[in-house]
Amino acid sequence: MINLKALSEEELTGFLLSLDLPAFRVKQLLYWIYEKRALHIQDITELSKALRERLSKIACISNLKLLDRRVSIDGTEKFLFGLEDGEAIEAVLIPDDDRLTLCVSSQIGCAMGCRFCLTGKMGFIRNLQAHEIVDQVIAVQRLIEPRTTTNIVFMGMGEPMNNLDNVSHAFKRMNSLLKISRRRITVSTSGVIPGMKRLAGLTPAVNLAVSLNATTDDVRGYIMPVNRRYPVRTLMRACREYPLEPRRRITFEYILFEGLNDSSGDAERLVRLLRGIPSKINLIPFNPYEGAEFRRPREERVQFFRSLLQSGGITAMVRKSKGLDILAACGQLRGA
Ligand code: SAH
Ligand code: SF4
Numbered sequence: 001m002i003n004l005k006a007l008s009e010e011e012l013t014g015f016l017l018s019l020d021l022p023a024f025r026v027k028q029l030l031y032w033i034y035e036k037r038a039l040h041i042q043d044i045t046e047l048s049k050a051l052r053e054r055l056s057k058i059a060c061i062s063n064l065k066l067l068d069r070r071v072s073i074d075g076t077e078k079f080l081f082g083l084e085d086g087e088a089i090e091a092v093l094i095p096d097d098d099r100l101t102l103c104v105s106s107q108i109g110c111a112m113g114c115r116f117c118l119t120g121k122m123g124f125i126r127n128l129q130a131h132e133i134v135d136q137v138i139a140v141q142r143l144i145e146p147r148t149t150t151n152i153v154f155m156g157m158g159e160p161m162n163n164l165d166n167v168s169h170a171f172k173r174m175n176s177l178l179k180i181s182r183r184r185i186t187v188s189t190s191g192v193i194p195g196m197k198r199l200a201g202l203t204p205a206v207n208l209a210v211s212l213n214a215t216t217d218d219v220r221g222y223i224m225p226v227n228r229r230y231p232v233r234t235l236m237r238a239c240r241e242y243p244l245e246p247r248r249r250i251t252f253e254y255i256l257f258e259g260l261n262d263s264s265g266d267a268e269r270l271v272r273l274l275r276g277i278p279s280k281i282n283l284i285p286f287n288p289y290e291g292a293e294f295r296r297p298r299e300e301r302v303q304f305f306r307s308l309l310q311s312g313g314i315t316a317m318v319r320k321s322k323g324l325d326i327l328a329a330c331g332q333l334r335g336a
Contacts, residue, residue, distance in 0.1 A: 076323030107158025161195025271312030
């Protein structure tokens with residue numbers, strides 16, 4: 001069985017050609033699979049019954065299985081999807097003013113082992129295929145109609161740079177087939193520099209986010225093992241050299257941990273580190289979970305930290321913690 005969703009546009013063209021089907025069928029199929037979100041080949045009523053039957057014998061359309069759906073009191077929704085091999089992944093939908101952002105997973109688990117992250121605690125299970133990533137968008141879209149997702153962030157489970165082939169195929173398809181602007185797609189990394197360099201050369205160009213989380217190698221090395229390989233100075237140099245389009249910025253994620261990285265010294269260092277990099281900062285007060293070794297700072301501390309960054313000339317936003325009550329907030333995904 002050939003899964004039509006697992007094929008790129010070029011591969012689908014080749015496949016139809018091998019069946020002696022005319023090229024216009026490609027457009028038709030893509031439209032039905034990605035825009036009409038057909039669940040089965042049988043649903044593609046624009047094809048003759050005979051052709052549908054012929055195709056169904058050799059091909060199929062994969063779909064994620066919805067296992068669970070939870071809505072937070074703040075409107076955030078968490079979707080648990082089952083994959084064909086029985087594994088499960090989470091995607092989180094975050095409403096914000098006029099935006100509806102979908103946070104997608106790129107791997108099952110994660111090998112990076114950040115101390116504060118529940119996904120990291122699972123360890124690494126496997127990479128997601130490109131269509132398993134795109135399918136998160138298609139499945140959620142189908143479930144939330146008539147609302148539409150406006151933005152995609154690769155901030156769910158996994159380190160996208162460790163699965164960049166599939167991730168890049170996925171954002172390419174989101175852009176060309178699901179018609180999501182590349183400017184509304186963001187790939188987040190814990191600072192895997194070779195991946196960042198590769199991403200810089202890929203099309204379509206999408207936004208980059210970097211999870212910085214600390215300003216010294218001591219602290220960052222303690223909470224993020226990746227820092228031992230790519231320390232803060234090296235990471236900042238890679239960011240400074242990252243080719244940005246005019247008016248584009250790198251987003252830096254900075255989790256605030258009480259007493260660990262929330263001092264005025266940290267704020268000053270952060271301002272210095274970001275000098276010369278078109279950037280903005282998302283401050284994320286640590287999202288606690290049972291047994292966590294870190295604490296979330298008080299709200300006044302968070303605002304104070306933010307004001308120090310602002311006076312240093314840096315755009316800083318505090319990420320309202322969305323979905324805390326349903327464990328859908330940043331770093332709380334574990335495909336349970
Ligand atoms: N692996 C990539 C993409 C996942 S994004 C990356 O790390 O960038 C997950 C984001 O949530 C990261 O910015 C991470 O720093 C943050 N995060 C992880 N655990 C968290 C927690 N418990 N509270 C708040 N933010 C957390
Ligand atoms: Fe992996 Fe990102 Fe979690 Fe670190 S924060 S363990 S890189 S998902």
